[in-house]
Amino acid sequence: MLQLPRAEYVPPLVSLDEAYELCRQVTATYAKTFYLGTLLMPPAKRRAIWAIYVWCRRTDELVDGPQAATTTLATLDEWEARLEDIFSGRPHDAMDLALTATLEHYPLNIQPFRDMIAGQRMDLRRSRYETFAELELYCYRVAGTVGLMSLEVMGGDPYSDRLCAPWVDPYQAKGTLKDQAIALGIANQLTNILRDVGEDMRRGRIYLPLEDLAAFNYTEEDLQRGVIDDRWRALMRFQIQRARQFYREAEVGVAYLERDARWPVWSALMLYRQILDVIEANDYDVFNRRAFVSDWRKLLFIPVSWLKASF
Ligand SMILES: CC(C)=CCC/C(C)=C/CC/C(C)=C/CC/C(C)=C/[C@@H]1[C@@H](COP(=O)(O)OP(=O)(O)O)[C@]1(C)CC/C=C(\C)CC/C=C(\C)CCC=C(C)C
Numbered sequence: 001m002l003q004l005p006r007a008e009y010v011p012p013l014v015s016l017d018e019a020y021e022l023c024r025q026v027t028a029t030y031a032k033t034f035y036l037g038t039l040l041m042p043p044a045k046r047r048a049i050w051a052i053y054v055w056c057r058r059t060d061e062l063v064d065g066p067q068a069a070t071t072t073l074a075t076l077d078e079w080e081a082r083l084e085d086i087f088s089g090r091p092h093d094a095m096d097l098a099l100t101a102t103l104e105h106y107p108l109n110i111q112p113f114r115d116m117i118a119g120q121r122m123d124l125r126r127s128r129y130e131t132f133a134e135l136e137l138y139c140y141r142v143a144g145t146v147g148l149m150s151l152e153v154m155g156g157d158p159y160s161d162r163l164c165a166p167w168v169d170p171y172q173a174k175g176t177l178k179d180q181a182i183a184l185g186i187a188n189q190l191t192n193i194l195r196d197v198g199e200d201m202r203r204g205r206i207y208l209p210l211e212d213l214a215a216f217n218y219t220e221e222d223l224q225r226g227v228i229d230d231r232w233r234a235l236m237r238f239q240i241q242r243a244r245q246f247y248r249e250a251e252v253g254v255a256y257l258e259r260d261a262r263w264p265v266w267s268a269l270m271l272y273r274q275i276l277d278v279i280e281a282n283d284y285d286v287f288n289r290r291a292f293v294s295d296w297r298k299l300l301f302i303p304v305s306w307l308k309a310s311f
């Protein structure tokens with residue numbers, strides 16, 4: 001009987017250098033601050049972070065980008081199968097290839113990658129969160145996972161004297177380095193949610209826990225109309241305070257990262273956290289104005305975070 005030939009696996013026809021170069025370009029375009037930070041890392045680490053960044057960005061774009069309307073749960077299943085292929089040495093395209101190659105230097109755990117896809121599934125399935133516990137799970141999945149992935153590249157050891165400043169007692173610090181890496185992801189995601197309240201509402205999505213809305217006597221209709229009054233300000237103050245707690249937890253960890261990774265993480269942390277200050281300065285108007293940190297401020301803070309990372 002005639003056998004149809006089995007579809008052969010065809011590896012992407014690009015060199016590794018070209019693959020990493022592509023990832024570099026994507027990172028430089030989408031995330032100026034992260035990118036600048038990675039330039040201070042040794043080449044192997046830097047390329048690894050670019051490859052991870054690109055995979056995360058593509059995963060996010062599936063539900064958040066221009067092609068989002070055509071993304072279904074089946075699309076995400078396919079994306080997960082493709083992830084398994086990347087981890088078993090069968091990359092589908094140049095950008096996958098960069099991640100497969102990265103795994104040879106850094107044997108990353110696949111679980112945070114799977115968890116991030118699970119986070120995108122949550123975005124397809126629901127547009128409301130009842131409790132903070134539910135939102136926190138979502139934030140872990142879409143952003144805490146980034147912390148875990150990066151940590152395996154950036155390294156660090158909370159109990160190593162090499163990294164420990166004499167005035168810091170690592171045994172006093174709450175949680176592990178992993179907890180702190182996750183905390184930074186969650187802090188960033190909560191900040192992102194507060195910045196984008198208006199935009200998300202226009203897409204029919206509410207990430208603020210409904211239990212918090214109720215506690216401050218603020219309704220979904222108020223949110224739809226963009227009502228800024230004392231109830232809203234109190235609700236936002238509460239949310240900002242909660243995000244800052246996560247930043248505080250993360251801050252402890254930065255000092256225990258490998259030296260060459262501290263500066264990029266500090267700048268990312270400091271710059272992203274400032275979005276919260278801008279929201280306050282805008283009197284909590286996240287409906288009509290977008291809170292952003294200006295380029296000159298970013299430039300100003302880069303030497304500041306360099307100093308903080310060095311001492
Ligand atoms: C050096 C460094 C900071 C490395 C991390 C670089 C990296 C791999 C980033 C991936 C980011 C990404 C594309 C995630 C997909 C999901 C997503 C979009 C999350 C949001 C990021 C902000 O993006 P942006 O403002 O551009 O959002 P828009 O799509 O435009 O709305 C997030 C808010 C989360 C990003 C989370 C992190 C960067 C976690 C960082 C944590 C660490 C690096 C751990 C550090 C370790 C310790 C111990 C503190």
Ligand SMILES: Nc1ncnc2c1ncn2[C@@H]1O[C@H](COP(=O)(O)OP(=O)(O)OP(=O)(O)O)[C@@H](O)[C@H]1O
Pocket residue numbers: 030031032033034035271290292293294
């Ligand atoms: N000054 C700005 N005005 C309007 N939108 C902005 C401004 N800065 C950033 N954005 C938008 O917000 C998104 C996320 O902003 P973010 O603060 O992450 O800045 P970025 O330019 O992506 O640099 P980085 O991620 O390195 O900080 C950007 O992708 C961009 O679309």
Ligand SMILES: [Mn+2]
Pocket residue numbers: 030031032
């Ligand atoms: Mn960005």
